[in-house]
Amino acid sequence: MPHAYTPGLQVTAATTVRKARLLPMRGDVLVKEGQAVEAHTAVARASLPGDVHPVNVVNRLGIQPSEIRHYMLKDVGDTVAAGEPIAETKPLLKFLKTTCPSPVRGTVQTISEVTGQVMVQEPPRQIELPAYVRGRVVEVMPGEGAVIETRAALVQGIFGIGGESNGPIAVPVEGPERVMEWKAAERDWAGAVIVVGSLISADLVRAAVRGRASAVVGGGMEAQELYGILGYEIGVAVTGAEKVGLTVIITEGFGRIAMAGNTFNLLKSLEGRLASVNGATQIRAGVQRPEIVVALDEAAPAPPAAEGSGAADGLRQGDRVRLIRQPYFGSIGRVVDFVPELQQIETESRVRVMRVGLDDGRTVTVPRANVEVIKD
């Protein structure tokens, strides 16, 4: 049977999800293999080195770099408080004395007799890495982190902003094509992940932030609204560090696009369940798509493990697909057949194509590159 390799986004009611939780630098792992963890359980801890502040002592005191040690009150390794003098001149008349205070609390790291600079490093900052998903520790990497495995429902979006958060799923709209007006979002969401139908607006996001929602999930968003939310343009799809007050995920693309029916129905069936969401998106170099993970009960039989996000997979006749380029952008249908020979399309490019039977009854021919499999 003919098939094609086409990227797709995973939307599945039950799969095995593995999450590697890795510290940004070496630290301590706080969990053991086999241990059950909640989403908020700290799995590892590390001390991030504090910021380093150069202090130009020689300029401040009006001395030569080679003389600096003569004027220092603190040595390398000494701790200092913010504002505490680290060096001072020694005039005969005390009121002529000039002091050089430390700009921050920290430790003297270096004293340079070449530049006359003193480096003061702030104390290290402790960070704790949460498990992010409820599950079980299946691997511990000493000093680095741990892998958490869980049986979960998984929905991958196409693009998101904001990092990891958790909250119960709320579906206040009737169907995937509906639009939630921002005024309807003016309420207390108590940390919920809100599923809003076909369109996310900047006003809606702002209302959801005011209402303490954890995340907003929708089918599409006008590109201009994304600018409205962020205040700047996103030029390259590498996201996750945005600070907008919550996580935003779109499942289909930019523009007003109804969420795929199976995605909406799955999220609707999970209403009230605790979801782990992450808007982080990276299209290049190790594709990462935003996601909604809902851990399921452990008792149910484990389905096969899901391989990463956006993985290529074989596409076959009858498979459900989404068309992802004009003139059929956003349409959904099933693969009718593959044309083995290269075909000339309207642009005069010769490419591999397939025929797709759309849900509205039309059968259209599209380049294979412009099709995305909907995994169900």
Add this chain to the structure above:
Amino acid sequence: MRTGQLNVILATDCGSTTTKAILIEKRPEGYRQTCRGEAPTTVEAPFEDVTRGVLNAIEEVEELSGRPILEGGRIVTPVQDGRGVDIYISTSSAGGGLQMLVAGAVKSMTAESAQRAALGAGAIVMDVIATNDGRLPHEKIARIRELSPDMILLSGGTDGGTVSHVVELAEYIAAARPRPRLGHTFRLPVIFAGNRDARDHVRNTLSEQTALTITENIRPTLETENLAPARTAIQDLFLEHVMAHAPGYDKLMQWTGAPVMPTPAAVGKIMQTIAERRGINLIGVDIGGATTDVFSVFDGRFIRTVSANLGVSYSISNVLAEAAPENVLRWLPLPLDEGDLKNRVKNKMVRPTTIPQTIPDLMMEHALSRCALSLAFQQHRELATELRGVQRQREVGEVFAGVEAESYIDMARLDLLVGSGGVLSHAPRRAQAMLMLMDGFEPVGVTELAVDSIFMMPHLGVLSGVHEEAAVQVFERDCLVPLGTCIAATGPARPGKECLSYRVKPPRGDALEGDLTWGEVMLVAAGTEESCEVDVRPARGVDVGAGPSRALVRQCRGGQVGVVLDARGRPILFPAGAEERRRMIARWLSAMDIYPPLPGADAGPRHGGT
């Protein structure tokens, strides 16, 4: 091995997504590229071994050529009984290429020289740290710490000049304790190429924490720039440190008969070779999905820049943001709503492998490509300048005041413009590639244009270090696809007024005579091995390549498109009104037969048949 013994050459380029292998064989007429294979690059998980992708690409070459090359998972070298190849060579940009941080005392002097050295060695410059870059000292330290580069190039001070500024930068690097991107257990390579008098101090500051290499000053005096030693040190360290820690490269380096080169460095090398051999000035551009590299060789002076976020898929949204929507829309002959444009661009950004299926969609991508080319070239010109701070003392003050230096790139003296990258090399019609290059670079006077047929310049660059003649022969015969010649007018442009009159004798048919007014463009068909006799008489003050008001009489080479007379002005003139502008664009597209016919478009002048 003597180069005369090289009859069969295998070369690969390990790109971020695809590994491309080509076979070059010695034929009676000379060296020819005979076969090509490709396979996904396997640097990242789950394979994490670059040689897997290399072997897959070579297997494809074996299948297509019928020549056995591999035996037991190894390349057979040299040729034995019709099996194997005489040499295997490779370039690499996989795993993100060579990512560098550069630092220098003054941003537009030593830091800029350091940037030129790093870019010329094939690096992506992640940031430029300088004493006067406007950031506070602790911000610089934080930036150095967060970047995790492959290597740092530290410069600063002329020999005998300031010591403290450059040592200050060394102290920032030491305080940041940056970790290398690959091989976390190793010390980060740092090259010091600054004031000779600061060497001991820099050594004391950095030698414990970093793998420090000291080389000659890149700016020994204000008047001289000496980039070659730093470039060589970068490429040596690239092999020793970066490549050695990338997955599978230890094996790859054992297979190759010459050092593995960073892909952009190899492209630069072949361009320098060609420019030197032909005695020409040339510009090359490689427009990719994420980045656009521009190379130029002017009067033997080579420079490369990489615009890290100007590309036509992954970075397409950044092109729109930097160019502004109105500058993209002005290239379209059809109305398109700005919101719709933004949505389409963002959708391409998140689904970068999709391809245009309709002509308007193709036009939109080509419009964005023009903007990416233009922006990348603008950045290139900003770095291709005469040394700043030279001769007059007050120029040092100008540097601090941000006074712009003139670029030495003189478009009137450009002989050849070469484009590569999917959007140019695989454009459905070659004329589309030619017009994109003309619009993006706006050549003036007489300029030949070409595209790289299958992006084999990296392979030929590394080959030129082993067998220059073979590399040049393949470049001329199989790599370059000549598009034709552009003759562009400059001068006091007044829309609708006469710009030039012409008499062109095409290779076939009668001579063509007529006038072009400002805003018009005309194509004369002339094939790859053909040329046209051109006699162009410009209007008063107008320059078509022979000087203001002077007639241009010469032979112009054809190509897969032909010879173009371009009277659209420099910069290209656009009517203010949207409707009028769209009609004019439609006439340009029609005159050069760029796209299949569009409904409602006026036909423009097009001569000489096909």
